[in-house]
Amino acid sequence: MPVMKKLVAADIVLGEPLPFSIFDERGNLLLRKGIAIAMPDQVDRLVTRGALIEDTRPEAGLAGAGRPQRSSPMPAAAPTEPVFERIAGLALNLKHIVATALRTPEQIDLPARIGKIARTIQELCRADLDSMLAAPYLDYQNPYIIVHQLMGAVLTEVVAERKGVDVEQRVSMICGALTRDWGQLSLQGELDSLTGPLSDGLKQRVRAHPTRGIEMLEQAGVTDACWLESIRAHHERLDGSGYPNQLKGDQIPLGGRVLAIADVFSAMGKPRPYRNRVLGPQNALREIYLKVGSEMDE
Known part of the structure; x- marks a missing residue:
């Protein structure tokens, strides 16, 4: 051994x-x-x-050599697949779903497939939350858009569960987190090739992605109101400075508020060509807390 x-x-x-x-x-x-x-x-x-x-x-x-070994901490055979392996499998699954939904959406039952990933995320968060929070940060293999959706989904489960949201509503929110940037998929190649700030034209197209994403999901058979409304509102801000509808305060549904926190925290942790700073988790939390009451929900 x-x-x-x-x-x-x-x-x-x-x-x-x-x-x-x-x-x-x-x-x-x-x-x-x-x-x-x-x-x-x-x-x-x-x-x-x-x-x-x-x-x-x-x-x-x-x-x-030549003497009995003490019991080794290395397991001979793990009874279950490690969380890091399982979330890597979820990333591959999500990539496949995205590619199929864009190319031949009629070939998959998208609500069921995304729902299954959402429930698996809940299961894995209960089993090993530390690994679930760490895995997306340490994932340098998959495209940013996939890792960003997964990280946001994990954070959505954590925040919503601690807020006391029931299991089924959390599934809807997690589904929203897993698909919140689908309206931006057609722009992703352009965004990934940027070497500087977004142009005004590209910025306007990015700001339209919640609405475009909902249209894509509805065409793919999604009818869950919480799922869709969470996506519609995940870039809205309490002070009305968000988009696409400049909603304020209680006009923003709970799902949108939760996804906003998850989206911002996740985005701060991964490098992008048009973003000046990449923050560690503690500094990202600090940035969010500084916006509590003005942009972010307490």
């Missing part, structure tokens, strides 16, 4: 795929090989909690 050693900061190169998987002291998988860690404080937290990796030094194998 492999010999394990405690992780040290020097084992990890920021921004580079991990050459090993990382486990906790009980052998539970924390991060799978190939995932990139981008922030030093993530490394510090892993080191502080005593995370383990396989010791590949030649002397480690020799030291254990």
Whole structure:
């Protein structure tokens, strides 16, 4: 069985795929090989909690030769697929749904497929919320639009659940979070190739994406009012400075308020060519709290 050693900061190169998987002291998988860690404080937290990796030094194998090994923290076979693996599968599934919906929407039952992903997100948040919050931040494999939708969906479940929203209404909100930027899909190639700020024309097209997204979803068979209204209002702001309808205060439905927080927090964590700053989670929360009562719902 492999010999394990405690992780040290020097084992990890920021921004580079991990050459090993990382486990906790009980052998539970924390991060799978190939995932990139981008922030030093993530490394510090892993080191502080005593995370383990396989010791590949030649002397480690020799030291254990010829004598019984103590029980290794590396599990021989995990009873269930790790959360990081399952959310990676959700990302692939969402990519497939998006591509099919754009090309041949009649071939899929879109409300059912998105609803299934939403319920899986609820299940995984109950099982391992830390991994669910971390996985999208550490995903550098999938397109921004996919990761952004998934991160927003996870955050929507967290905020709505703690707000006391019932399970079924949360499913509708999560479905909204998973599809909130579909009206922007036709612009995504143009947005991804930008090397500077949005032009006025492109900005106007971006601001129309909630309305366009609802049209696409209705054409694909979505009739859930909470799902659609959450998307329509996710860029509205309490002070009326949002879009597309400049709604104020109580005019904004709860789903729109929740999606707004999830969308803003998620967007602050991923680099974009037209965004000057990328913030870590704590600074993103600070930015949001500074807007509480004016733009964001307390």
